[in-house]
Amino acid sequence: MFVKVLQSLIFGLFQGCLYGIMGFGLSLIFSTVGVMNFAHGNSGMIGVFVGWTVLFLTKNIFLAFLAAIISATILAIFIDKALMKRVKGLSHSAMLIITLGLLLIFEGLAVIIWGTQPLIFPEIFGFSPKIVFLPQSLNKSNIPLIIPGNDLAVFGTIMALLLLLIVFFKYSKPGLAVQARSEDEIGARVIGINTQATDTLSWIFGIATAVFAGLLIAPKTTVNPNMLTNLQFYGFTAAVFGGFSSIVGAMAGGLILGVIEKLVILGLDELFLLLHITSINAVDLQLSIVLLCIIVTLIVKPTGLFGNKYKGKV
Amino acid sequence: MVLETSFFSVSYGRIEALKDANIHIDEHEAIAVIGANGAGKSSLLFGLSGIVESKGLIRYKGNDISSLPSHERVKLGLTLCPENRRIFPSLTTEQNLKLGAFRSKFKKSQLEFVYELFPVLYERKKQIAGYLSGGEQQMLAIGRAMMANPVLLMLDEPSLGLAPILVDQVFKALEDLKKTGLSVLLVEQNAYKALSFADRAYILETGKVILEGNAKQLLSNDRVRSAYLGI
Ligand SMILES: Nc1ncnc2c1ncn2[C@@H]1O[C@H](COP(=O)(O)OP(=O)(O)O)[C@@H](O)[C@H]1O
Ligand SMILES: [Mg+2]
Numbered sequence A: 001m002f003v004k005v006l007q008s009l010i011f012g013l014f015q016g017c018l019y020g021i022m023g024f025g026l027s028l029i030f031s032t033v034g035v036m037n038f039a040h041g042n043s044g045m046i047g048v049f050v051g052w053t054v055l056f057l058t059k060n061i062f063l064a065f066l067a068a069i070i071s072a073t074i075l076a077i078f079i080d081k082a083l084m085k086r087v088k089g090l091s092h093s094a095m096l097i098i099t100l101g102l103l104l105i106f107e108g109l110a111v112i113i114w115g116t117q118p119l120i121f122p123e124i125f126g127f128s129p130k131i132v133f134l135p136q137s138l139n140k141s142n143i144p145l146i147i148p149g150n151d152l153a154v155f156g157t158i159m160a161l162l163l164l165l166i167v168f169f170k171y172s173k174p175g176l177a178v179q180a181r182s183e184d185e186i187g188a189r190v191i192g193i194n195t196q197a198t199d200t201l202s203w204i205f206g207i208a209t210a211v212f213a214g215l216l217i218a219p220k221t222t223v224n225p226n227m228l229t230n231l232q233f234y235g236f237t238a239a240v241f242g243g244f245s246s247i248v249g250a251m252a253g254g255l256i257l258g259v260i261e262k263l264v265i266l267g268l269d270e271l272f273l274l275l276h277i278t279s280i281n282a283v284d285l286q287l288s289i290v291l292l293c294i295i296v297t298l299i300v301k302p303t304g305l306f307g308n309k310y311k312g313k314v
Numbered sequence B: 001m002v003l004e005t006s007f008f009s010v011s012y013g014r015i016e017a018l019k020d021a022n023i024h025i026d027e028h029e030a031i032a033v034i035g036a037n038g039a040g041k042s043s044l045l046f047g048l049s050g051i052v053e054s055k056g057l058i059r060y061k062g063n064d065i066s067s068l069p070s071h072e073r074v075k076l077g078l079t080l081c082p083e084n085r086r087i088f089p090s091l092t093t094e095q096n097l098k099l100g101a102f103r104s105k106f107k108k109s110q111l112e113f114v115y116e117l118f119p120v121l122y123e124r125k126k127q128i129a130g131y132l133s134g135g136e137q138q139m140l141a142i143g144r145a146m147m148a149n150p151v152l153l154m155l156d157e158p159s160l161g162l163a164p165i166l167v168d169q170v171f172k173a174l175e176d177l178k179k180t181g182l183s184v185l186l187v188e189q190n191a192y193k194a195l196s197f198a199d200r201a202y203i204l205e206t207g208k209v210i211l212e213g214n215a216k217q218l219l220s221n222d223r224v225r226s227a228y229l230g231i
Helices: A001-033 A040-058 A062-087 A092-114 A149-171 A173-183 A185-190 A193-223 A229-242 A247-276 A281-300 B041-049 B071-077 B093-100 B108-117 B119-123 B134-147 B164-179 B191-196 B213-220 B224-230
Strands: A130-132 A145-147 B003-012 B015-021 B030-035 B055-060 B077-081 B150-155 B183-188 B200-205 B209-213
Touching: A001 A040, A001 A145, A001 A193, A001 A229, A040 A092, A040 A229, A040 A247, A040 B164, A040 B183, A062 A092, A062 B150, A092 A247, A092 B015, A145 A149, A145 B071, A149 A173, A149 A193, A149 B134, A173 A193, A173 B108, A185 A193, A185 B077, A193 A229, A229 A247, A229 A281, A229 B209, A247 A281, A247 B150, A281 B015, B003 B041, B015 B041, B015 B150, B015 B200, B015 B209, B030 B191, B041 B071, B041 B077, B041 B150, B041 B183, B077 B134, B093 B108, B093 B134, B108 B119, B108 B134, B108 B164, B119 B134, B134 B164, B164 B183, B164 B191, B183 B191, B191 B224, B200 B213, B209 B213, B213 B224
Parallel strands: B030 B183, B030 B200, B077 B150, B150 B183
Antiparallel strands: A130 A145, B003 B015, B003 B055, B200 B209
């Protein structure tokens, strides 16, 4: 049992870091610009397609990442300057509608340009899985612990990135400006922060991280128009956990969500086994678990797991 | 002259909040702007600091700054301490103060000056600003504005919602600031306090300057007394 729990924990963290990075982007954009970006996953998807295309043409993975991130930046600036700034005076719901529209437009665009056939993205790291046998005292039934090398590398990469992002937003001047602007727009402007710049920066960081996450999972999911749809939903849940105004909270929320999900599945598996239920597969309940997490959080602690009104932001 | 406006107007769509205001502020001068709720006081300050769009000329130290964005105006020494404090609630007192120097070089001496002005901020420097009392938050807002090292400090109703003893404390600090030689543009509903503090004053009614003059003389003006001092 210990090994199974440990295994779920590991898979949970590997999965959760992806939720965390999606949640990070969503809450960054939400807390700065004040809009829920429904096109988050699809913006990321477009960037991944660009990356795939460059990889296809040049066979150079570094260039592919570079092109994907640049396309994310261009997309972010376009969304911010060409769309959001124009309707900002209207209302937040206008901005919301725009992101919903973009969700559909990006999907259509991807279908038109690249088609619906899933495209293969090669392994980025190419590590083989490690199989570990824990000592007998901990591992009575002698089941191996599996650590997929690629997933571990993705986990390490994302955790390093998240750490860099935290340092950037907590200590660098532009990072502090974004944080100040997310706390109080007028307050930020009176101390001389260029809030147009902070908004653009938030869109860029938000969408670039979504593209980055998309590239990292592309070898697993293939590149297709819906590759980030579910992950956006998980990211949203992570952001709800984090209280939406806290980027650190969203990251932590993602990891916790991943672990909860895998542990609940493990528990249900064991329960179904015990009750001889074979008609349901616990894995199929994944999305229901996530939904339940959102609802429970919103009821019990609407400010997120870590937030009270003031503490725990960013 | 530090600042001078001519035909300065602020509108929100079709609402004209401020119409053709001509005001000026000299070096080391403290100006009060008195007016009822909705008279256009905040609009004046927001327009001057570039937070809302405005029409007309703003001359600052002789240059027209009316097309500069708000962050450039802060850099020039035009600093607003806005209505309702607008501090950063989840940051600490000291982080708030340090952010005040966002456009200028952070100077430790400036921070020490603010702590001297408001010793309570020093005691609370590690506290989350959102948990400070209303009076402390107001002092923090003024302190943060001072961190920008302003030439002209604009204050929007710093006494709003404060207990009388705290109002006195805030005005005492403003007196101290005035002595350091900066120019002050103070917007207030508390007309008695503001006129006692200021050298000169403008009276705003529904977006128009209807009266201006020496602050002490306005204190004894019949119209001002009946409309704003309740005498
Ligand atoms: N953002 C805004 N949008 C529309 N009307 C506004 C806005 N801000 C202020 N007003 C209007 O402009 C007028 C002046 O407001 P304001 O400058 O806030 O006055 P004061 O600070 O003297 O109370 C009021 O009629 C107010 O309703
Ligand atoms: Mg006002």
